[in-house]
Amino acid sequence: MATITRTRTQLAGRKKQTFGQHVNASSKHLFLLLFTLTWLLPMFASILTSFRTMDDITVNGFWSIPKEITLDKFSDAWTTARIRVYLLNSFIITIPSLLGMMFLSSLNAFALARFKFKGNLLIYFIYVGGTMLPFQILLLPVFRLTNKLDLYDTYGALILIHTAFQLGFCTFVLRNFMRTIPGEILDAARVDGCNEFRIYWQIMLPLSLPSLAALATLEFTWIFNDFLWALILLQSDSLRPVTAGLATLQGQYVTDWPLITAGALLATLPTILVFVFLQRFFIQGLTLGSGK
Numbered sequence: 001m002a003t004i005t006r007t008r009t010q011l012a013g014r015k016k017q018t019f020g021q022h023v024n025a026s027s028k029h030l031f032l033l034l035f036t037l038t039w040l041l042p043m044f045a046s047i048l049t050s051f052r053t054m055d056d057i058t059v060n061g062f063w064s065i066p067k068e069i070t071l072d073k074f075s076d077a078w079t080t081a082r083i084r085v086y087l088l089n090s091f092i093i094t095i096p097s098l099l100g101m102m103f104l105s106s107l108n109a110f111a112l113a114r115f116k117f118k119g120n121l122l123i124y125f126i127y128v129g130g131t132m133l134p135f136q137i138l139l140l141p142v143f144r145l146t147n148k149l150d151l152y153d154t155y156g157a158l159i160l161i162h163t164a165f166q167l168g169f170c171t172f173v174l175r176n177f178m179r180t181i182p183g184e185i186l187d188a189a190r191v192d193g194c195n196e197f198r199i200y201w202q203i204m205l206p207l208s209l210p211s212l213a214a215l216a217t218l219e220f221t222w223i224f225n226d227f228l229w230a231l232i233l234l235q236s237d238s239l240r241p242v243t244a245g246l247a248t249l250q251g252q253y254v255t256d257w258p259l260i261t262a263g264a265l266l267a268t269l270p271t272i273l274v275f276v277f278l279q280r281f282f283i284q285g286l287t288l289g290s291g292k
Contacts, residue, residue: 050074050262057257073256077263085238086245087267092155093230093241094223097162102216104163105170106208110200112171113178114186124175130168139232146233157233158241162223170215177211178204217278221271242267 045062050073052066060067077083112124142161143152151157181204189199205212230244237248246267249260 046261046265049258050265052258054256054258062257073258073262074266077259077266081249081259081263082237082245083242083263083266086240086242087270089155089239089245090224090241090243090267091270093158093162094220097159097166097223098216098219100159100163101166101170101219102212105167105215106174106205106212107200108167108171109174109178110204113175114183114204124172127168127171130165131172135165135228139228142229143232152233153235153239155239158226158229161229161233162226166219166222170219173215174208174211177208181207213278217275220274224271 048066049057049062051069051071053068053070053072056064056067108127112120146152146157146161151160185203185207186199189203194202224241225243226241227243227247230241231247234240234244237245240248242263246260246263249256249263
């Protein structure tokens with residue numbers, strides 16, 4: 001009898017514990033759902049606004065039910081607002097910056113990770129220290145430098161600045177990853193007669209593909225969405241990237257919000273596509289070393 005009573009007590013305790021776990025899990029899921037909906041609210045408002053007319057917003061307000069759904073603002077943003085020109089400018093600036101940055105930072109990382117020489121650690125700390133320097137305090141010196149070099153209001157100014165300012169972070173990440181690659185692989189290649197550049201190009205870079213893809217995704221997003229340097233170093237409307245171009249659509253007295261939101265949604269498509277195609281490598285690059 002005592003055994004049966006004890007068993008019933010244990011079962012009751014387990015049921016209470018299971019019920020408590022379900023309540024905790026449900027509370028967490030509810031909190032995460034509310035947090036996600038709050039985070040998605042601006043995106044939902046932007047999508048809703050882009051399908052409306054300015055007259056509808058003026059009369060009924062932003063959060064009213066749309067009286068009319070139209071795609072005209074997307075075509076107007078592509079043609080009249082010149083989003084197609086601004087997007088092309090963004091690619092002209094972003095792709096060379098990204099390629100130059102990844103090539104130079106991988107070379108730097110290979111040298112700092114696999115070679116021992118005097119000043120190795122000092123150079124590494126200089127790169128790391130450069131990443132902690134706020135861009136805002138460098139606006140005036142960079143502006144004067146581009147003027148002296150006759151690069152102001154050119155694509156070259158933004159390409160060089162983006163390449164230079166992102167080298168520190170990329171070198172920091174790639175150097176730490178390349179140090180995890182076994183040295184025996186490189187020694188075997190040297191025994192077979194490979195020179196150092198061939199080891200870097202044919203062995204180190206393929207083995208570093210996850211970290212390179214993760215960095216490429218981040219850097220493409222950061223450069224493509226840059227607004228500050230484009231505002232400071234470019235004056236001609238024909239050279240502006242999409243972020244600076246969108247800022248010109250806001251009028252002094254009247255602002256066509258559906259046109260701006262439609263243009264902003266078109267501007268987000270390239271970064272979304274890049275992340276979708278590189279997502280597998282991006283997640284793999286973020287979780288490198290997590291099992292050690």
